[in-house]
Amino acid sequence: xxxxxxxxxxELVRRCREGDPEAFRTxxxxxxxxxxxxxxxxxxDRDEADDLAQEVFIKAFRSLSGFxxxxxxxxWLYRIAVNRCLDWLKSRxxxxxxxxxxxxxxxxxxxxxxxxxxxxxxxxxxxxxRALEGAxxxxxxxxxxxxxxxxxxxxxxxxxxxxxxxxxxxVKSRLFRARAQLQGLLADIHEDWKGA
Amino acid sequence: xxCRTCRKELSCYVDDELFGLGRRTVEAHLASCAGCRAEMExxxxxxxxxxxxxxxxxxxxxxxxxMSRMEAEEAHVPAREGWWTFGRLAAAAVxxxxxxxxxxxxxxxxxxxxxxxxxxxxxEQSSEEDATExxxxxxxxxxxxxxxxxxxxxK
Numbered sequence: 001x002x003x004x005x006x007x008x009x010x011e012l013v014r015r016c017r018e019g020d021p022e023a024f025r026t027x028x029x030x031x032x033x034x035x036x037x038x039x040x041x042x043x044x045d046r047d048e049a050d051d052l053a054q055e056v057f058i059k060a061f062r063s064l065s066g067f068x069x070x071x072x073x074x075x076w077l078y079r080i081a082v083n084r085c086l087d088w089l090k091s092r093x094x095x096x097x098x099x100x101x102x103x104x105x106x107x108x109x110x111x112x113x114x115x116x117x118x119x120x121x122x123x124x125x126x127x128x129x130r131a132l133e134g135a136x137x138x139x140x141x142x143x144x145x146x147x148x149x150x151x152x153x154x155x156x157x158x159x160x161x162x163x164x165x166x167x168x169x170x171v172k173s174r175l176f177r178a179r180a181q182l183q184g185l186l187a188d189i190h191e192d193w194k195g196a
Numbered sequence: 197x198x199c200r201t202c203r204k205e206l207s208c209y210v211d212d213e214l215f216g217l218g219r220r221t222v223e224a225h226l227a228s229c230a231g232c233r234a235e236m237e238x239x240x241x242x243x244x245x246x247x248x249x250x251x252x253x254x255x256x257x258x259x260x261x262x263m264s265r266m267e268a269e270e271a272h273v274p275a276r277e278g279w280w281t282f283g284r285l286a287a288a289a290v291x292x293x294x295x296x297x298x299x300x301x302x303x304x305x306x307x308x309x310x311x312x313x314x315x316x317x318x319x320e321q322s323s324e325e326d327a328t329e330x331x332x333x334x335x336x337x338x339x340x341x342x343x344x345x346x347x348x349x350x351k
Contacts, residue, residue: 040251040252050255054258054261058266061266128245128248129249129250132249151242151243151246156213157208175207175208176204176207179242183242
């Protein structure tokens with residue numbers, strides 16, 4: 001991030017603390033898309049992702065006085081989001097939800113991709129996506145988050161460790177175990193993975 | 197390098213997070229081990245599967261909905277805050293009353309003890325006749341004040 005962008009963010013935070021509503025609106029507009037994408041990649045439910053994104057920004061707003069500027073604003077929001085998602089995933093694990101039938105695939109305009117009109121390739125991709133989502137749901141939350149941050153967000157081990165508040169060694173261990181479990185789960189769910 | 201050791205490192209290797217001697221050792225083992233190469237391909241296939249996960253666009257009017265929610269949450273906070281403040285005040289009042297009450301009780305008992313001490317010393321030091329009279333009065337329903345007055349008058 002350029003130093004200009006960093007100082008713009010610092011100025012926005014300062015104005016937010018002083019109660020400037022336009023500054024907070026700007027902050028939300030600037031970071032909401034990325035925060036939403038991160039949360040969605042972790043929870044895989046659009047409505048929940050929207051709800052959790054609101055909670056992240058509410059928490060950020062209430063913690064503004066505690067934000068000392070040691071990290072960039074996005075990094076700070078990112079950590080709040082990852083922690084909130086971990087809590088959510090852990091609570092969902094205690095009250096497991098439902099089936100893959102609820103897994104939906106969206107088009108860019110927000111419409112849900114239905115069976116009719118989808119090509120064979122799209123259908124196959126969708127089936128694999130559903131299988132993967134089902135398998136990810138079975139992983140322990142810490143493994144799921146580590147693997148998603150790595151595979152979907154492309155974070156380095158150090159960045160994953162920073163986002164999750166753990167060591168790089170712990171990240172390596174979680175990724176190793178997550179992948180081993182995922183292989184087994186995919187083999188149970190999806191034809192193409194049987195015998196893999 | 198054994199297969200078991202190699203497979204523990206394959207996750208890092210596939211992520212390009214294995215460097216130097218560790219990386220070279222894994223690569224040397226992979227060159228001669230079909231089983232570990234197959235395992236590496238499975239890990240890469242898992243990575244590829246993530247590309248099948250779809251994105252979802254954010255829901256519209258996020259900021260407006262966020263503001264509505266924040267306003268609704270703040271509308272609930274003052275009532276709770278009011279009750280909490282009232283509770284704290286009530287607790288402080290009870291505590292003050294208890295402290296004052298105990299203090300008065302202690303002062304009163306301490307004073308009474310001191311007065312009892314004065315009467316006792318008088319009884320020790322006075323004549324038998326005076327002591328008998330005062331003792332009788334002390335044991336009766338007459339207040340300690342009245343006994344003390346008599347003692348002071350006779351001193």
